[in-house]
Amino acid sequence: MGLYDVSIIATGSKVPDAVLTNADMEAMVDTNDEWIRTRTGIRERHQLGKDETVTDIAIAAAKNAIDAAGIEPTEIDLIIAATFTTDLMFPPLGCMIQRGIGAKNAVAFDTNAVCAGFLYAMIQGAQFLQTGAYKTALIVAAEGITRYIDYTDRNSCILFGDGAGAAILRATPHANELDQPQKGLIDFDLGSDGTRVDVAFCPRPTAPSSWLATLSNRDEVTPYIWQDGRAMFKAAVNGMTDSIKRVLERQHIAAADVNLLVPHQANLRIIEAIGERVGIPSEKTALCLEEYGNTSAAAMPLALDKWWRLGKIHDGDLVVFTAFAGGLIWGSALFRM
Ligand SMILES: CC(C)(COP(=O)(O)OP(=O)(O)OC[C@H]1O[C@@H](n2cnc3c(N)ncnc32)[C@H](O)[C@@H]1OP(=O)(O)O)[C@@H](O)C(=O)NCCC(=O)NCCS
Incomplete structure (x- = not known):
């Protein structure tokens, strides 16, 4: 695709220590463990402590990935942080991470594609690396959604948790030998539909309430995450399925040849429906939903890091990433590891 191949060379993660179990949810709302597990696949989620910040867990995940890569923070040229729940409106989380890890040679900024944020930041970072503008990128997704x-x-409180995940991308000169399959990022598909902003959203407390009411078709809008669960479910299954198929078809790759699917973790039934429609079985799917819930942008790198550390990702594996978000936003990426 470019002058340089772009590979993921290491991953990292960090979740807060505090855990919110399904039993904790039962104490707060009219729900039960059985409903939550069977309708969503979630058993527990993690929650930032009172004095803990999104910046703290983002820096911890970044350090974890840097250690795994065996590189110095000064080798990092680019930091992109994906979040919609960072502690400060500015400076960007990317700059807070730069400060926290001492990546003094990097340029840093943020990307907001909500639950698809890590995928979008990774593709964005890859563009700089494929052209040769930069060599090493740190992509971090961190969310404090429970706030x-x-x-x-x-309808929504049982789904979400806090966490952070990170990956190091590295550019290597593109190997042009015909007998060598291309490594790293092979293809991607991104898309959005701004006509459907009302399906899921979270307003700032400063947004005019009359305007929010028009936008959402609801009389009363609170500064919390709101979603039409069923509409989101349907859009997520169709959006991610179609996106994966577009990438695989374009690259003439059969679903059976995919070694791993790393999907956004919102609901196990969504993930299973995509797997069935695309033809990628559950044993080839990276999951961390049961223990972390939906951590928005952090969900994909948390699942990736878990699988990486379990030794389930091998050199040459074909890995498909897919995500879906409020916006609506969707996307997929195909990597050869
Ligand atoms: C939210 C979600 C878990 C709801 O599951 P569902 O199977 O679609 O359930 P429904 O919305 O159809 O509701 C079925 C019933 O369960 C009830 N219910 C909803 N949440 C419940 C809970 N936590 N505990 C018990 N019952 C619940 C509903 O009130 C409804 O009751 P009713 O039939 O008496 O009206 C599911 O739609 C989902 O995961 N959607 C996608 C969410 C997502 O991707 N969000 C990302 C947003 S950025």
Whole structure:
């Protein structure tokens, strides 16, 4: 695709220590463990402590990835942080991470594609690396979603948790030998539909309430995450399925040849439906939903890091990433590891 191949060379992660179990949810809203497990696949999620920040877990995940890569922070040329729940409106989380890890040679900024944020930041970073502008990129996704949850709304509060995940991307000169398959990022598909902003959203407390009411078709809008669960479910299954198929078809790759699917972790039933429709079985799917819930942008790198550390990702494996988000936003990427 470019002058340089772009590979993921290491991953990292960090979740807060505090855990919110399904039993904790039962104490807050009219729900139960059985409903949550069978309808979503979630058993527990992690929550930032009172004095803990998104910046803290983002820096910890970044350090974890840097250690795994065996590189110095000064080798990093580019930092992109994906988040919609960072502690400060500015400076960007990327700059806070740069400060926290001492990556003094990097340029840093943020990307907001909500739950698809890590995928979008990774593709964005890869563009700089494929052209040769930069050699090493740190992509970090970190969310403190539990701070934007209405814990009286059982439709959404049971789904979300806090966490951070990171990956190091490295550019290597493109190997042009015909007998060598291309390594790293092979192809991607990104898309959005701004006509459907009302399906899921989270307003700032400063947004005019009359305007929010028009935008959402609801009389009363609170500064918490709100979603039409069923509409989101359907759009997510169709959006991710179609996106994966577009990439695989374009690259003439059969689903059976895919070694691993790393999907956004919102609901196990969504992931299973995509697997069935695309033809990638559950044993080839990276999951961390049961223990972390939906951590928005952090979900994909958390699943990737878990699989990486379990030794389930091998040299030459074909890995498909796919994500879906409020916006609506969707995307997929195909990597050869
Ligand atoms: C939210 C979600 C888990 C709801 O599951 P569902 O199977 O679609 O459930 P429904 O919305 O159809 O509701 C079925 C019933 O369960 C109830 N219910 C909803 N949440 C419940 C809970 N936590 N505990 C018990 N019952 C619950 C509903 O009130 C409804 O009851 P009713 O039939 O009496 O009206 C599911 O739609 C989902 O995961 N959607 C996608 C979410 C997503 O991707 N979000 C990302 C947003 S950025």
